[in-house]
Amino acid sequence: xxxxxxxxxxxxxxxxxxxxxxxxxxxxxxxxxxxxxxxxxxxxxxxxxxxxxxxxxxxxxxxxxxxxxxxxxxxxxxxxxxxxxxxxxxxxxxxxxxxxxxxxxxxxxxxxxxxxxxxxxxxxxxxxxxxxxxxxxxxxx
Numbered sequence: 001x002x003x004x005x006x007x008x009x010x011x012x013x014x015x016x017x018x019x020x021x022x023x024x025x026x027x028x029x030x031x032x033x034x035x036x037x038x039x040x041x042x043x044x045x046x047x048x049x050x051x052x053x054x055x056x057x058x059x060x061x062x063x064x065x066x067x068x069x070x071x072x073x074x075x076x077x078x079x080x081x082x083x084x085x086x087x088x089x090x091x092x093x094x095x096x097x098x099x100x101x102x103x104x105x106x107x108x109x110x111x112x113x114x115x116x117x118x119x120x121x122x123x124x125x126x127x128x129x130x131x132x133x134x135x136x137x138x139x140x141x
Contacts, residue, residue, distance in 0.1 A: 024095045025064065031123050031134035033058035033072075038131075042075070045130060052077040056084070060123060060134055068093045068102060 036043035036055055046053040056073040070089040075082060089111040091104040098118050104111030116123040116134070123134040 027095055027100060027118050028062050028064040029136050030138040031060045031062070032137045033132060034122075034135040035133045036130060050077075050079045058132070058134065059137075062093055062100070066092050066094060070102065 033041055033055070035041075036045070041055055041057050043055045044052060045055055052075075054075040054077075056075055058070070058072040060071075061069045068089075068091060072087045073084065074087060075084045077083075088109060089102070089104045090108040091102060091111070093103070094101050095118070100116045100118050100123060101113065102115065103113045114125070114127070116125045118124075121136040125132040125134070
């Protein structure tokens, strides 16, 4: 009986790493921007007289090989002139516990490292007081 209890204790301690087994494989997939501060896009994130920036949507793809693409669709308005564009970041990602760490490749675009939490098939980005939720659209294995 003691051997069984000792093995059970060892097993429970051995399984207490920072990342649950297989979670990185479960994170890989495509995520679509579902909400920004609780509302679906479009979302006005900067507005002043003659000046407005709107998030129209976003898509994040986390590949099983540890690379990512993060595309955000924006509409900018400057003195009544509207322009729609996509901002695309590419680089590598890794999982630290339940946090996805994104490291953009400086050769592919501008961007600094950033993180999102992963829970229940959702990625959550909190930046500059704004919370963006990305929901899994497609799982990739």
